Amino acid sequence: MSQVLAYLDATIDGLTAKLEAEGKAPNPRKRFALAAMRLARRLCDPEVVTAWCGVATPFELLNAMGVPACYPEFIGGVLASAGLVVPTLEAAEQCGYSSDSCGYHRAALGVITSRLLPPPRLFLATSQPCSAGMYALESASRILGRSPFVLHVPTDRSEAATSYVTRQLGRLVLHVSAITGRRLAEADLAEAILASNRTRASLVEVFERCTDVPSPIRSTELKNLGIVLPLFFGTAEAETVAGAWLDELRLRAERPPKTGERLRLLWLQNRLQFKSKLIEDLETDYGAVIVADEFNDITWPPLDPENPLQSLAERILFHPYSGTAEVRIAHLLDLVRRYRVDGVINPCHFGCKQGTGSRGLIERGLRRAEVPVLNLEVDCIDSRNFSEGQVRTRLQAFVELLLQRRELSAEVLP
Amino acid sequence: MAVLYACSFAPLALFDAFGLTSRRLVPSAKDPAVAGGMLHDNLCGHVKGVLERIFSWPDPQDLFLVVVSCDAMRRMADALLETWGPARVLVLDLPVCPDEEGMRYFAASLIKLGQRLTELTGRPLHAHALYRSLALRNELAEHLERLRGQVHTEGVRTGPAGAMNVLRELTDLPVGEALERIDAFLAPPPLPRDPNTVPVYLFGTIQPDPRYFDLVVEAGLAVTGLGTCDAYRPHEVAFALAPELSTPALLEAYASALLGRSPCPTLCRCERSSTLVAHHLAAAHACSARGAVLLTLKYCDPYLAKVPELRRAFQEANCPLLVLEGEAGPNLPGQARTRLQAFAELLTARGVA
Numbered sequence: 001m002s003q004v005l006a007y008l009d010a011t012i013d014g015l016t017a018k019l020e021a022e023g024k025a026p027n028p029r030k031r032f033a034l035a036a037m038r039l040a041r042r043l044c045d046p047e048v049v050t051a052w053c054g055v056a057t058p059f060e061l062l063n064a065m066g067v068p069a070c071y072p073e074f075i076g077g078v079l080a081s082a083g084l085v086v087p088t089l090e091a092a093e094q095c096g097y098s099s100d101s102c103g104y105h106r107a108a109l110g111v112i113t114s115r116l117l118p119p120p121r122l123f124l125a126t127s128q129p130c131s132a133g134m135y136a137l138e139s140a141s142r143i144l145g146r147s148p149f150v151l152h153v154p155t156d157r158s159e160a161a162t163s164y165v166t167r168q169l170g171r172l173v174l175h176v177s178a179i180t181g182r183r184l185a186e187a188d189l190a191e192a193i194l195a196s197n198r199t200r201a202s203l204v205e206v207f208e209r210c211t212d213v214p215s216p217i218r219s220t221e222l223k224n225l226g227i228v229l230p231l232f233f234g235t236a237e238a239e240t241v242a243g244a245w246l247d248e249l250r251l252r253a254e255r256p257p258k259t260g261e262r263l264r265l266l267w268l269q270n271r272l273q274f275k276s277k278l279i280e281d282l283e284t285d286y287g288a289v290i291v292a293d294e295f296n297d298i299t300w301p302p303l304d305p306e307n308p309l310q311s312l313a314e315r316i317l318f319h320p321y322s323g324t325a326e327v328r329i330a331h332l333l334d335l336v337r338r339y340r341v342d343g344v345i346n347p348c349h350f351g352c353k354q355g356t357g358s359r360g361l362i363e364r365g366l367r368r369a370e371v372p373v374l375n376l377e378v379d380c381i382d383s384r385n386f387s388e389g390q391v392r393t394r395l396q397a398f399v400e401l402l403l404q405r406r407e408l409s410a411e412v413l414p
Numbered sequence: 415m416a417v418l419y420a421c422s423f424a425p426l427a428l429f430d431a432f433g434l435t436s437r438r439l440v441p442s443a444k445d446p447a448v449a450g451g452m453l454h455d456n457l458c459g460h461v462k463g464v465l466e467r468i469f470s471w472p473d474p475q476d477l478f479l480v481v482v483s484c485d486a487m488r489r490m491a492d493a494l495l496e497t498w499g500p501a502r503v504l505v506l507d508l509p510v511c512p513d514e515e516g517m518r519y520f521a522a523s524l525i526k527l528g529q530r531l532t533e534l535t536g537r538p539l540h541a542h543a544l545y546r547s548l549a550l551r552n553e554l555a556e557h558l559e560r561l562r563g564q565v566h567t568e569g570v571r572t573g574p575a576g577a578m579n580v581l582r583e584l585t586d587l588p589v590g591e592a593l594e595r596i597d598a599f600l601a602p603p604p605l606p607r608d609p610n611t612v613p614v615y616l617f618g619t620i621q622p623d624p625r626y627f628d629l630v631v632e633a634g635l636a637v638t639g640l641g642t643c644d645a646y647r648p649h650e651v652a653f654a655l656a657p658e659l660s661t662p663a664l665l666e667a668y669a670s671a672l673l674g675r676s677p678c679p680t681l682c683r684c685e686r687s688s689t690l691v692a693h694h695l696a697a698a699h700a701c702s703a704r705g706a707v708l709l710t711l712k713y714c715d716p717y718l719a720k721v722p723e724l725r726r727a728f729q730e731a732n733c734p735l736l737v738l739e740g741e742a743g744p745n746l747p748g749q750a751r752t753r754l755q756a757f758a759e760l761l762t763a764r765g766v767a
Contacts, residue, residue: 096722098739100456100713127510131484131680134510135719138682142723150682152516154507155482155491156523161507164519171515325492348454353485353715356454361492 001044001116007082008041026251028244029221035237036228040078042068046118049180052108052140054126054133055227056153056319058312060234060303061173064192065182067122070231072108072136073270075117077224079107080273080381088116089382097139102351103382105136112140122179123148124172129321130354149175153322165313190305192234197302199233202242204298209249211339214261215291216252219283223271226295262287263402266335268294268346268362269355274383278392288399292339294332325358329365336371343372343402345395350379372405374398415535416473420464420490421481422647423508423672425524428665430547430589431539432531438585438648441620442466446741452493458714459741460620461486465493476502477534483508483680484716504530510682512673521669525662541661548655548668550589555652557596562646566701567604569611569636570627578627578640585648607636612761615698617641618709619717626709626740626750633754634762639701641694642709643678650675679716690720691727698733705734705761707754712741734760 015034019027043050051062051069062069079085085103088110093099095113097106111117123141125134125148134150141148151168154161173184203226210217225245232238260283267290272278282288300315316322320331336344344366349355359375366373376391416435417424429436441463449457449465468478478498480491482505494503506523509516528539561577570577580599584592607613616630616637621644630637640646653671655664673681676697677690698706706728710717721737728735736757738750 096725098718098721101715101718125682131488131510132715132719134682135679135715139719139723148682150511152507152510152519154519155488155505156507158526160519160522160526164515167515324495325489326495351456353457353489356456357485357489358492359454360452361489361496364496 003084004079004082004116005041005044007084008037008044011037012041026244026247028241028248031244032225032229032241035232035241036074036078036224038237039068039070039231040074043070043075043120044117049122050118050120051122051124051176052120052137053122053124054128054137054151056126056128056151056316056322057124058169058233058316059231060192060196060308060312061169061184061189062124062176063232063234064188065173065176065180065184067176067180067182069122069124072133073104074228074231075111076104076107076381077228077270077273079111080383081275083275085274085381086384088114089384091116100351102130102132102136102349103379105133105351107381109136109140109143112143119144121146122176124151124176125149126151126153126316128153128316128319130352132351132353153316155323157317157323161317162310162313165317166310169309169313189308193303193305193308193311195235195239196233197305199229199238199242200298200300200302202239202246203229206242206245206249207296207298209246209253210291210296212253213264213340214256214259215264215289216249216256217291219265219279219290220271222293222296226293226297227270259289260287261289261291263342263399263406264289264291264340266290266292266294266332266339266341266344268332268344269352270295270347270349270380272347272378272386273381274386276386276388278388278395281392282395282399286396286399286403288402290345292335292341294335297331297335299331321354325361325365328358329362332362332366333369333371336366336369341371342406343374343398345374345376345398347376347378347380350377350382350385372398372402416476417479417504418468418471418476419479419481420460421483421487421508422643422675422678423481423483423506424479424648425506425527425668425672426589426648427544427547427551427668428524428528428531428539430550431544432535432537434531434535435588436585438582438644439464439467440582440644449493452497453489456713457489458486458619459711460714461490465490468494469497477504478502479504479506481506481508483678486713486715501534508680509673510680512681517666517670517673520673521662521666524665524669528661528665539661541659541664542657544661544664545655545657545659547589548664550593551649552652552655554584554589554592554596554649557593557600558646558649560600561596562640564600564604565640566638567607569607569613569638570616570631570640576627578645581640581645581649585644607638610634611636612705612758612765613638613701613703614761615639615641615694615701615703615706616709617694617697617706618643619711619714620644621709621711621740626738629751629754630707633751633758635705635707635754635758639697639703641676641697647675647678679714679720691723694724695727695731695733698728699731703733704765705736705757707757708735708737710737710739712739734764 088107091114092106092110123137125137304311320328417429446462449462614635677693
């Protein structure tokens with residue numbers, strides 16, 4: 001615990017000092033990192049009532065009720081970036097959790113079994129994007145003798161499914177109220193929904209600007225944004241981060257940064273969370289830029305303040321990860337088209353039935369559209385089995401192939 | 415036209431009511447790479463094995479029902495939708511929490527499935543046909559209680575005459591024939607269990623390779639209680655029926671009965687259901703087991719997530735638990751044989767002590 005706190009406090013202090021020193025500059029990446037670290041710090045405070053949730057949880061509801069919340073992927077990601085994840089993985093494995101399971105989930109279970117962080121009061125599991133995450137949260141709650149709330153998100157996208165999820169969200173709010181003693185005030189929910197819509201509007205423009213050729217962003221700048229920012233939806237922090245990115249990109253449009261972009265890549269699912277220079281090196285050495293991340297996209301319309309629960313239910317149900325693989329592939333092809341991507345990298349996060357489970361289907365779906373795909377087989381947080389040299393060689397070979405492909409097509413085209 | 419399925423929550427009575435044959439696809443274990451190439455090698459052997467069978471399925475008229483209960487089943491639905499197309503693939507979402515809300519949604523899903531079957535077969539769903547098929551399934555569920563008693567008395571026999579084999583046969587037979595089959599099996603009085611064997615409770619996932627059962631028996635263990643996914647669960651649970659009920663009301667009652675079956679690891683704890691761990695501990699106790707064997711499959715997230723809790727609970731109950739993590743494939747791991755023999759020795763030594 002002390003190592004984690006030391007890391008978080010030092011990082012927060014460092015980021016705060018830099019932001020103060022740099023005055024009014026947007027500094028979106030630092031603001032985003034600061035928000036994430038502050039959230040992680042709140043999760044470490046034994047006096048604060050916190051929630052561990054499934055990724056599909058609508059965090060507007062929890063934020064409106066003043067409950068800081070996260071999901072196992074956030075915990076695993078923060079610990080991996082701090083270089084502190086391995087002991088938690090080992091703790092879970094020593095308790096009998098299979099090393100074949102997802103590293104993010106195992107890390108969260110290791111945090112619980114080793115009592116690394118204060119235990120959350122609430123467990124709100126969701127069956128999407130993966131049922132494995134739901135089992136992990138259920139298991140964690142049982143260790144602590146707590147009852148989880150489980151949100152079932154069917155693959156069906158009918159009106160009946162929307163009503164079903166909407167009713168469950170109503171029960172989720174009651175569950176949180178029963179445990180925390182806090183009511184969800186109508187005015188707080190309305191404000192959270194409006195704030196979420198403002199964040200959404202900024203992000204729509206941010207991601208639209210990122211489709212420019214050459215890309216206004218570098219490969220690692222938007223890392224984790226689309227997956228972590230939803231934790232803050234409905235808060236001023238999310239608005240600040242999204243607004244800072246928008247300001248930054250508007251400034252860059254006026255003074256475009258110099259770029260050596262030769263190839264445009266799309267990264268699927270999660271990035272590598274532990275420290276590695278691979279992606280930066282790819283950009284420096286080959287001009288291969290990750291211009292798009294699968295999660296950096298807005299796939300839902302503005303939320304309806306008159307029907308907040310229903311519109312949140314629709315956002316969950318219509319997320320590309322909630323439907324069939326065909327839906328997800330259609331979304332990927334749309335990203336490929338909008339970002340004018342040359343190739344796709346699928347990390348195939350070990351143990352993940354979305355990442356690895358759909359590998360073959362995604363590969364075929366993209367290849368049918370003549371989009372080259374590289375399937376890596378990595379664990380995004382567990383560096384113990386990571387062979388950097390091997391992955392580097394595969395990435396380099398893929399990029400060289402794409403460059404040749406581009407040269408060939410340039411010769412053929414007038 | 416038959417409806418193929420691979421999950422114990424498949425609504426067989428609904429298929430019966432349409433006059434459709436239903437067949438459970440027991441996974442093949444010959445070449446897991448077939449499905450591995452389609453999806454990924456790191457998927458559970460059950461899904462890979464079922465897909466292997468489907469990809470070589472001879473009848474292009476047959477339908478397949480995927481009950482979406484876990485990530486691997488979702489991926490199976492994806493693979494099937496890609497290869498067979500939506501016209502032949504029926505998808506049924508299984509609520510993760512068998513509470514009132516989940517039951518209502520499941521009932522609505524069954525009504526929708528019935529409408530889809532009407533479209534596909536051109537036959538309407540009549541309440542009286544549904545009532546009759548539910549009544550027959552109820553009867554089968556009651557017979558299975560007798561089978562459970564017989565297994566408790568004499569232990570599971572292996573080979574073609576074994577209880578496990580009969581249970582698997584039932585999933586392939588029309589309900590009327592299934593009743594005859596189980597009657598014939600139960601006609602001879604049970605034999606006394608060999609006193610030199612040690613009674614154990616065997617539970618876990620469906621096993622693509624039935625030779626695991628042979629290994630258990632060869633090690634000198636008598637399986638006096640069965641709790642694998644493909645044992646009794648596809649035929650549980652008998653429930654009260656009234657002939658005057660409408661089709662939706664019958665399907666609501668059926669949905670409730672289906673979700674009330676013995677706990678599946680894909681379902682989460684909620685107020686209405688007993689926990690998986692409590693269920694298996696009670697079942698082990700009920701069959702006078704001196705130990706328990708949990709058969710899991712590599713990459714089966716639902717069971718593997720519960721292994722630590724099962725270990726703790728069985729340890730606290732002073733009931734030794736052996737966990738075997740199998741993988742579908744042509745070769746049986748020799749390690750499983752050795753571990754089962756060692757487990758049998760341990761249980762025997764404890765009995766003597």
